[in-house]
Amino acid sequence: MEVSTKMTSKFVKVLSSAALTFVLAFPMGAYAATNPVVNETTFPSTETIINGSPTSENSDLIKPMDVLMGPYFDSYVQNYVTSVDKFRQIAAFTLDNRYSSSDTPVPMSVTITSSTSQGSEFSGSITFTGEVKAGIFGGISVANNYSVKETRTTNEAVGMTAGPLQVPKGKIGHIDMYYRAIQSGGGVKTYTYNTSNPSVKYYTTTPINVKTYKAAYPDVYTDPYLQ
């Protein structure tokens, strides 16, 4: 009951304020003649509030939404390229020549007999989808005139040799072997568009950095040293 009373009094207030507006908007002379119209004009506006939006607008809501598509790869512009010698370690060999009785240095030569698969390293505020990666690799190939690949596969380094490192008596010889990477830095240009107007593309350039492998051969960096 109380709610109903409040609603009623609110409705009366709305009516009276609408009436007051009407009174102020029209000359006194017209008021008496148009008085019944006040109710008619007030009622549809109430209906509008209940429905939230006009029926004509509601029919728009079930049309396909305008969707943002992308980002899609456009191009990769390389700003610099460097070499990273010790990117992923493949193997490590040690020859301890401290126990030997001979004064003759021992030549240390080694060969990789097994290696695990090793991936690349991407950094940047972008989702590195297959399309983006492929695009970046294409850009790197063009910029440097050699092709690159994302993964060194299992046993790809098998048969790679290093040495001889001459290890004197009393020393420990080490040969560490790594996959060398190329490091390319630059900008990935991507675009998005709205389905409502696909011909208008919005471009963004995101700085990225990738450490990856030359495709032609297993580029192995050897680090021999004595301890």
Next chain:
Amino acid sequence: LTLVGCNNSNTGNTISQEHVNYEDFIDQYFYIQKTFISDNFESITPETVNFVTTTLPSQKLNSSKKNDAQNEDLKKPSRLESYYKSKNSNMIIKIDYIYNEEIQTNNFLSISSFYNDYNVNIKNEYSNLNRPFIVEHFITVKGMLISIKFINDVERNDYQKNIDESNVFYHEFEEILLSFK
């Protein structure tokens, strides 16, 4: 290319199938490295394991042998190693795996003890020589001798605690050895 005296169907192979070949030894080692995960001990050996070989002092046991590599090939160490650290104490554990194709049986050979209060076979007048805590297990599984050394610098009251800890490690490690074929 045909070499006189050599052919593909070499029947003079004296190594029986029971013998563990070198590649299997390497595989078993890496299997342990990957599989042995413990709540009480952590591996402190890097993923890229260093293949260590050592030149031997001049020796007459097999005098032509200059280093401990398999067939003296420096890329084929006869001994592989790994380290663990206790999560509950300062104990460090070193395991040596030594390839020997003639070892056929799984066998817990012995335990060697070495610490300050353990004076068996040390003359009384030398019983005060300061020593670190070292307990060593000698084990064989097919194709290899395994030595597990438990090393710590412990107070007098903690010997038994360390011995108990070495047993905990052994029982966890043994599970991996038993999973070998």
